[in-house]
Amino acid sequence: MWEILIQLIVSGIAMGFIYALVGIEYTLIWNASGVLNFSHDKMITTGAYIFGGTYILGLGMDFIPGIIVSLITVAILGIVIAKVIFIPLRNMTMIYTIMATVMLGKIIVEAIRLIWGPVPFSVPGFLIGTVKIGSTVISIANIAIIITASICVLALQLFLYKTKPGKAMRCVAQSRKAAQLMGIDVTSVMTVSVIISMIICCLIGILVSPLLNITTTMSNMIGLKGFAAGIIGGFGYLPGSILGGLCIGIIENIASMVLPSVYKDIVAFVLLIIFLLIRPKGITGKTR
Amino acid sequence: MKKIKSKQYIVMAATFVILALVPIFINNNYYITILNQMVINMLVVFGLNFITGLTGQMNLGTAGIYALGAYTSALLSRNFGISPWLTMIAAVFVGFLIGRGLGYPSLKMRGVYLSLTTLAFSEIVRIFATNLVSITGGTQGVKNIPRFAVGFIQLDSNVKYFYFVLIVTIVLCLLSIKITHSKWGREFRAVKDNVDAIESLGLDIKKIKIRAFTIAAMYGALGGALYAHFNQFITSTSFTTDLSISYVIMLMIGGIGNIFGNIIGAIVITLLPELLRFLGDYYQITYCILVLLCAVFLPNGLISLYGKARHLYEKKSAVKGGE
Amino acid sequence: MGNEEIVLEVKNLIKKFDGLVAVNDLSFKVKKGRIHALIGPNGAGKTTTVNMITGTDPQNEGDILFCGKSILKLPVYSRAKLGIGRTFQNIKLFSSMTVLENLMIGAQCNTNQHILTYLVNLKKAKAEEELLKEKAEVILDFIGMYRYKDEIVSNLAYGRQKMTELGRTLMMDPKLILLDEPAAGLNPSERKTFIDIIWKVFEQDIDIFLIEHNMDVVMNLSHDITVLNFGCKIAEGGSKEIQNNEEVITAYLGEGYRKKMMEKEAGANA
Numbered sequence: 022m023w024e025i026l027i028q029l030i031v032s033g034i035a036m037g038f039i040y041a042l043v044g045i046e047y048t049l050i051w052n053a054s055g056v057l058n059f060s061h062d063k064m065i066t067t068g069a070y071i072f073g074g075t076y077i078l079g080l081g082m083d084f085i086p087g088i089i090v091s092l093i094t095v096a097i098l099g100i101v102i103a104k105v106i107f108i109p110l111r112n113m114t115m116i117y118t119i120m121a122t123v124m125l126g127k128i129i130v131e132a133i134r135l136i137w138g139p140v141p142f143s144v145p146g147f148l149i150g151t152v153k154i155g156s157t158v159i160s161i162a163n164i165a166i167i168i169t170a171s172i173c174v175l176a177l178q179l180f181l182y183k184t185k186p187g188k189a190m191r192c193v194a195q196s197r198k199a200a201q202l203m204g205i206d207v208t209s210v211m212t213v214s215v216i217i218s219m220i221i222c223c224l225i226g227i228l229v230s231p232l233l234n235i236t237t238t239m240s241n242m243i244g245l246k247g248f249a250a251g252i253i254g255g256f257g258y259l260p261g262s263i264l265g266g267l268c269i270g271i272i273e274n275i276a277s278m279v280l281p282s283v284y285k286d287i288v289a290f291v292l293l294i295i296f297l298l299i300r301p302k303g304i305t306g307k308t309r
Numbered sequence: 310m311k312k313i314k315s316k317q318y319i320v321m322a323a324t325f326v327i328l329a330l331v332p333i334f335i336n337n338n339y340y341i342t343i344l345n346q347m348v349i350n351m352l353v354v355f356g357l358n359f360i361t362g363l364t365g366q367m368n369l370g371t372a373g374i375y376a377l378g379a380y381t382s383a384l385l386s387r388n389f390g391i392s393p394w395l396t397m398i399a400a401v402f403v404g405f406l407i408g409r410g411l412g413y414p415s416l417k418m419r420g421v422y423l424s425l426t427t428l429a430f431s432e433i434v435r436i437f438a439t440n441l442v443s444i445t446g447g448t449q450g451v452k453n454i455p456r457f458a459v460g461f462i463q464l465d466s467n468v469k470y471f472y473f474v475l476i477v478t479i480v481l482c483l484l485s486i487k488i489t490h491s492k493w494g495r496e497f498r499a500v501k502d503n504v505d506a507i508e509s510l511g512l513d514i515k516k517i518k519i520r521a522f523t524i525a526a527m528y529g530a531l532g533g534a535l536y537a538h539f540n541q542f543i544t545s546t547s548f549t550t551d552l553s554i555s556y557v558i559m560l561m562i563g564g565i566g567n568i569f570g571n572i573i574g575a576i577v578i579t580l581l582p583e584l585l586r587f588l589g590d591y592y593q594i595t596y597c598i599l600v601l602l603c604a605v606f607l608p609n610g611l612i613s614l615y616g617k618a619r620h621l622y623e624k625k626s627a628v629k630g631g632e
Numbered sequence: 633m634g635n636e637e638i639v640l641e642v643k644n645l646i647k648k649f650d651g652l653v654a655v656n657d658l659s660f661k662v663k664k665g666r667i668h669a670l671i672g673p674n675g676a677g678k679t680t681t682v683n684m685i686t687g688t689d690p691q692n693e694g695d696i697l698f699c700g701k702s703i704l705k706l707p708v709y710s711r712a713k714l715g716i717g718r719t720f721q722n723i724k725l726f727s728s729m730t731v732l733e734n735l736m737i738g739a740q741c742n743t744n745q746h747i748l749t750y751l752v753n754l755k756k757a758k759a760e761e762e763l764l765k766e767k768a769e770v771i772l773d774f775i776g777m778y779r780y781k782d783e784i785v786s787n788l789a790y791g792r793q794k795m796t797e798l799g800r801t802l803m804m805d806p807k808l809i810l811l812d813e814p815a816a817g818l819n820p821s822e823r824k825t826f827i828d829i830i831w832k833v834f835e836q837d838i839d840i841f842l843i844e845h846n847m848d849v850v851m852n853l854s855h856d857i858t859v860l861n862f863g864c865k866i867a868e869g870g871s872k873e874i875q876n877n878e879e880v881i882t883a884y885l886g887e888g889y890r891k892k893m894m895e896k897e898a899g900a901n902a
Contacts, residue, residue, distance in 0.1 A: 057421050116361065119421075121605065124600050132594065283439075499737055502729065503727065505688075505724050506724035506726070508712065510800070510804060512737075
């Protein structure tokens with residue numbers, strides 16, 4: 022009984038970190054441009070496809086080079102998407118930004134289907150297997166997620182607080198107008214935010230590919246729950262996303278001990294609605 | 310939102326007449342099915358217009374409302390043998406309750422948060438519909454949903470059903486026009502135009518927002534019920550977020566806030582998949598790109614094309630007159 | 633105008649924003665039949681005070697009484713329904729609607745036909761709509777805007793938009809109108825027109841409370857003046873008293889100006 026609980030909590034923490042990363046990536050774009058990226062789940066999927074596809078097609082690269090190449094590819098894509106979509110969208114009203122990013126997402130899905138075909142696949146041998154810690158069995162994929170996500174968050178914190186572009190991003194997050202008045206190039210900040218967001222999305226896609234098959238709908242739920250993570254933690258506040266993500270990950274797993282597992286997905290949505298009604302500022306009560 | 314001028318009324322009436330005449334020339338059951346769906350979609354978009362078009366709020370949960378209307382009417386009529394006339398009214402009542410329920414969050418949230426809440430609501434409905442198999446049949450769905458009779462006319466063919474749905478839609482169209490031009494309509498538009506001023510005029514903005522949601526939900530639920538009895542089969546796999554998004558696209562493409570725009574949006578978006586079918590594998594991506602372009606370059610919808618064309622025409626004749 | 637009936641009373645009002653005290657222990661009375669102005673330099677707390685009166689911003693401490701009864705517990709729309717009308721400094725009209733529609737909606741809080749009658753097109757509903765229209769037209773005529781009634785408000789000149797907003801407020805049959813910087817953004821001739829209309833409104837037995845920092849307008853338009861600086865009341869009285877009040881002059885024009893004036897006076901007396 023205890024083993025099951027620990028396993029559930031560990032995998033809950035792992036998924037929680039995934040949700041946290043999702044919360045972080047969309048928050049970065051939101052803080053920089055005021056656009057809520059409804060295509061972020063498709064970007065995660067793209068990351069997985071590029072990695073799996075580059076790996077499988079790309080002459081059977083090893084995992085590490087494959088990951089690096091994928092991240093670089095996605096960063097370049099990020100520059101294009103920033104210039105073509107997010108920067109033009111930054112001043113439009115909400116309904117158009119929502120619909121534009123939704124359609125972008127659909128276009129990405131179609132492009133994926135046309136390029137890689139509709140058949141789901143997986144990357145053989147990537148992060149498979151388990152490890153025994155004490156008497157509990159934990160999957161390597163989950164460990165990889167926890168470690169990678171932690172490094173990612175730390176790296177992001179260093180970037181935001183110790184580098185010039187990072188500080189510029191934080192300024193823009195607090196107030197776009199003030200940042201502009203101080204001479205910060207807001208469009209560059211937006212581009213950098215999109216690039217970082219895409220890199221994180223790619224990483225997420227790579228990390229979850231051992232858990233789910235690589236298919237066009239693999240990230241739909243992750244995307245929606247990522248929204249929930251950000252809101253529960255505190256919309257726009259990066260550490261909030263982490264807290265929110267972990268909450269969802271752990272709670273939904275524990276709930277699956279009580280509820281029929283098919284209803285596990287509902288937990289995140291119910292939490293989202295409850296928080297939006299009762300405490301829209303999230304657990305931390307901070308935004309930005 | 311501009312007031313509908315009398316010209317628009319004429320064109321709207323003409324559109325309905327043309328639609329009514331289509332079954333005379335086209336016998337193909339496939340197209341009659343599309344026609345039915347088109348008119349039902351119009352009805353749903355009229356409702357959605359009250360939320361997004363008039364009060365300017367975002368609703369990504371139409372599929373959930375549509376689904377609940379469909380299941381209510383389907384299950385009550387098939388399992389308990391209640392007349393579909395009554396079950397459809399029950400569906401509208403369910404819509405009323407949902408509207409009041411969903412309207413409440415809309416008071417506390419704006420914009421993005423509301424879009425996420427409605428999205429979450431729709432997903433919760435879909436997940437329950439998929440998994441409460443004993444009630445909803447899950448992905449196997451509910452079969453043998455009965456048709457019904459209007460007076461002595463049994464709606465046993467799709468063509469007959471189409472005329473019934475067309476009449477219902479025309480009635481609801483007139484209803485929407487009436488509401489929009491009434492004091493309620495002014496209040497809705499005021500919410501979109503300038504929320505801050507409303508309360509200073511003694512109006513309770515909470516009531517107005519909930520009212521908008523309630524009307525929209527009643528329309529949406531009715532649409533779902535009409536769909537259920539038309540298709541005679543419903544399954545949870547139809548009621549996805551994509552469906553909610555389609556309805557918003559119809560609203561946007563036609564022209565947000567304008568009832569004639571709603572009609573055009575519903576027609577275009579329902580027909581577009583058929584028109585683009587020749588593209589084969591590339592149809593979906595073309596469709597998405599077209600919609601994206603429309604959103605960026607025609608934010609006021611296809612309806613605005615008429616205004617722009619007339620503007621160009623007036624400019625031209627002014628230039629000519631000056632020579 | 634024998635006994636002083638108090639239309640609006642503000643008692644010991646305090647408003648803090650995160651440690652900054654915006655309004656500090658403010659009290660004043662608006663008497664029936666006397667136009668009352670609240671003046672002070674920018675940032676003195678005037679708009680905050682008006683927002684507390686209407687209920688848009690909650691107060692931290694203090695009481696607000698309208699016609700003798702406390703309105704603290706009432707939400708914004710209830711206070712408006714009691715008869716407190718308000719115009720906004722940066723005009724909040726319903727931009728997609730016509731002048732007529734903007735006015736009609738102003739009176740809707742007092743209509744009572746249920747929407748159902750509208751849908752069945754009963755005579756009552758039509759009659760109510762007609763009444764709204766007629767009332768709007770009467771008021772448009774009163775404020776001199778009748779010929780713009782079918783114009784979309786966003787197409788109007790600024791001065792006419794301001795007038796429309798006033799007309800909309802009048803539709804509520806208010807007992808008291810709070811005017812937020814009525815002169816702001818108007819050129820001299822527009823200002824004169826607007827002030828003439830305000831006098832006309834006043835003659836209709838509607839009380840006026842305005843906040844303004846244009847001294848000319850205030851001196852010509854008000855009977856009683858309360859002066860605010862940094863959230864505190866520094867003076868109160870009629871226009872003559874206020875004009876010669878040293879503290880007021882200092883608040884508006886600075887210590888340097890006051891010294892200059894004193895030197896001038898000293899020089900004249902020598």
